[in-house]
Amino acid sequence: MAAARRHRCEEIIDELLVLEEGQDDVEMFLMDTFSIGRNLHNVPVDLNVFSNEECLEFFRFAKHDLTRLHCALSLPEKIVGYNGTSATSMQALLILLRRLSFPNRLCDLVQFFQRDEPQLSIIFNTIVEHIHREFGHLLTSLDLVWLDPVMFAAAVHNKGSLLDNCWGFIDGTTRSISRPHTGQRIVFSGHKRTHCLKFQSVQAPNGLIAHMFGPIEGSRHDAYMLSESQLLPKLEQVQNGGQVMCVYGDPAYPLRPELMGPFKGAHLTREQHIFNRSMSEVRVCVEWGFGKIISLFAFLDFKKNQKLYLQPVAMYFLVATILTNCHTCLYGSETSTFFSRATNT
Incomplete structure (x- = not known):
């Protein structure tokens, strides 16, 4: 019995020595890795x-x-x-x-x-x-060579829209950020219950984002963001032989000839319900546009690393929007696929 116990103790000591040697190897590997990362500079990525x-x-x-x-x-x-x-x-x-x-x-x-x-x-x-x-400037001007409101309005109308002059869709989005040390109240959205910056987008049926405005403090309303963006005068210039073309938004936006929205109220007629439903089915594409930006560039969705006073977080989102438009030009998007089935373009 004593010999067996002694033999077992020797085995345990050998195992501990092996573990200790292994730990030394791991520490050396980590030190080498750390030093490589700090000592090799200006090595171009092929x-x-x-x-x-x-x-x-x-x-x-x-x-x-x-x-x-x-x-x-x-x-x-x-x-x-x-x-x-x-x-x-x-x-x-x-x-x-x-x-x-x-x-x-x-x-x-x-x-x-x-x-x-x-x-x-x-x-x-x-x-x-x-x-x-x-x-x-490609995100702040509607004077774009690819913007064809007549073709876009036809695509939207062919997908079931009851408007024959709607060429795009407008909506706002909130991008959560890390809670700042100062100015917390102004960037806090009571509706979303998070600290955030707001952006306003106009989505075209070909999948490209025609206009992106921001940032605006998270505590602001979408109607305020619309006013600050000075978008309405630009929309007035988008016409078809004198006919005003419009974009469609949610009930947060005011009604204008160039900016339409759903019927409001608790007691709507059957025709009004049909109109709201038909427009809601096509307006969802503006959410697809926001979703594609985040799905491609997930760094923007990691709010703990979106630090307002340490990084130009709004510029990150705007540049990601430009890159997303580039990606759509090369590979298409859910929005372009959705509307191309109606127009075969």
Whole structure:
């Protein structure tokens, strides 16, 4: 019995020694990994090492389309931050897309791009500012070459709408943010019960977002956001031979010739119920537009990392909207599919 107990004690000691050696190996591995992430800088990411499937997963665009996107955005040869930190424009674009595509932290991207966290942050914010500065006007003007209100109105009408001059749909959305240290009340939405920023979108039937305005404080009403956006004068200019074309919104918006909404009240006629239902079935596409932005760029949905006074969180959302429009041009969307079945376009 004593010999067996002694033998068992020796086995336990051997196991502890093995575990201790294993722990040392793990610690050394972690130290090596940490040092690699901090010591290797300016190593360009070679797009050719990724498969097409990996590009779609990591960057939301196919490999050959990343080159097309890079060309369409007219990026300079290098992206240079405020402190001289630089990267090739393709590497900066990959950092942007990888960062937005998933709610990851900067430390999670250190090994992926072989750059430390401050460099990644500077490059990411610099290319965001560049895209917003160069292409932000595409979200604030309705003078767009692709906007065809007559064709869009026909597509909406063919899907069951009782309006024959409705070419788009308007709605607001709230993007939750981390609770700020100051000014909490003004960004708190009592309706949504969260701290947030608000944006207003006009969705076209071809899947593209024609107008995106924001940010507005979360405590504001959609009608206030409409007034601040100065959208109504722009909508008045969208006509068809003198006929006013309109967009359709929910009951929060005022009624105008260029902005229609559902019938209100508890006692509606049968015809009014039919009108409201027919328009509701097509107006849902504006929610699909918001949903696509978040499904492509899930980083925007991670509110703990949307810090109002530390990051340009509104600019992140606007740039993601521009990239989403690019994605729709290449691959289509649920909205374009929904309306193309009626028009075959």
